[in-house]
Amino acid sequence: MAQQDDDDTRNTQVVSGGETSSNNSKPAFNMDDLPDLREGAPDPDELRKAEFTTVYDIIDSMESMLTDAKGSIFSPSSIKIDRDDFLDKLEDLKTKLPVQLERASALMREAESRLANAQSQANVMISAAQSRAANIVRDANDRAEYLASEEKVTQIARQKAKAMIDKAQAASDRLTQGADEYCLKVMNELHSQLGKMTRDVEGGLNVLEEREAKAREELPHAEESDYPQE
Secondary structure, X not given: OHHHHHHHHHHHHHHHHHHHHHHOXXXXXXXXXXXXXXXXXXXHHHHHHHHOOXXXXXXXXXXXXXXXXXXXXXXXXXXOOOHHHHHHHHHHHHHHHHHHHHHHHHHHHHHXXXXXXXXXXXXXXXXXXXXXXXXXXHHHHHHHHHHHOOHHHHHHHHHHHHHHHHHHHHHHHHHHXXXXXXXXXXXXXXXHHHHHHHHHHHHHHHHHHHHHHHHHHHOOOOOHHHOOOO
């Protein structure tokens, strides 16, 4: 019946489109604006809820099914659950688990990309600092040579040159040290973030493995007493 309604809807849209092109007039209403009254139509709220359902939620619901299930009179350790519902949850778990693992891998790749960018920026800063320091030392040497060329002020020139070189060297050391400290700080922060992400992912995987193993152990098996007696 739902298939027939769908076919009738498409046929109505085709006829309406033909009349519109021939009469150059807008239809009285848009078929897309009508509510979907077919049986089995997906609920938008359920679709949004399913999008944010995690594997933990599925495992919790499976655990609740096992916990809330009633035991058999003759075998209290055996319980009865809805087989189809339980299998549906297992299938949903198989579907969502790879997706959420891929999201965790994407976070790891993003952290590695940030670490590479920080390394590149640090290298640029160190290179710029070294280049600036070299220019300072070169200018100081040029100035020292100019002063030393004057015979009457040779001694003064040497003293000034030495002072300028020492000052330039100190500035160079400060620039290089500052760049190194910044690079070390950024790398330590990224290393800490990457380590935390790795621990979170590994912890999540361990929890999933433990819950899956526990679910397998607690999965009830039908006893002979559960079958109808003749």
